[in-house]
Amino acid sequence: MTCEKLEKCPFYNDKMDINRGIGAMYKKTYCEGDKTKCARYIVATQLGPEYVTDKLYPNMNNVANKLLEENKK
Numbered sequence: 001m002t003c004e005k006l007e008k009c010p011f012y013n014d015k016m017d018i019n020r021g022i023g024a025m026y027k028k029t030y031c032e033g034d035k036t037k038c039a040r041y042i043v044a045t046q047l048g049p050e051y052v053t054d055k056l057y058p059n060m061n062n063v064a065n066k067l068l069e070e071n072k073k
């Protein structure tokens with residue numbers, strides 16, 4: 001299922017630096033595949049969009065986990 005954040009997501013809209021091929025692969029895997037595995041999606045839904053920076057890429061689950069641990073409410 002595609003991600004409902006597609007339209008506004010800087011990653012999906014090529015506003016974040018990434019190799020074109022890898023970017024396309026991530027879009028297919030996460031944005032148009034399984035959004036629930038996307039680090040950006042996980043942080044946005046569990047902590048809030050304000051925690052999602054332009055340095056957080058979809059595959060950075062280790063960073064997402066760290067953020068979740070540090071900011072658990």
Ligand code: SF4
Pocket residue numbers: 003004005006009010011012027030031032034035038039040041058
């Ligand atoms: S990068 Fe993550 S949050 Fe952004 S559109 Fe793709 S799946 Fe959704």
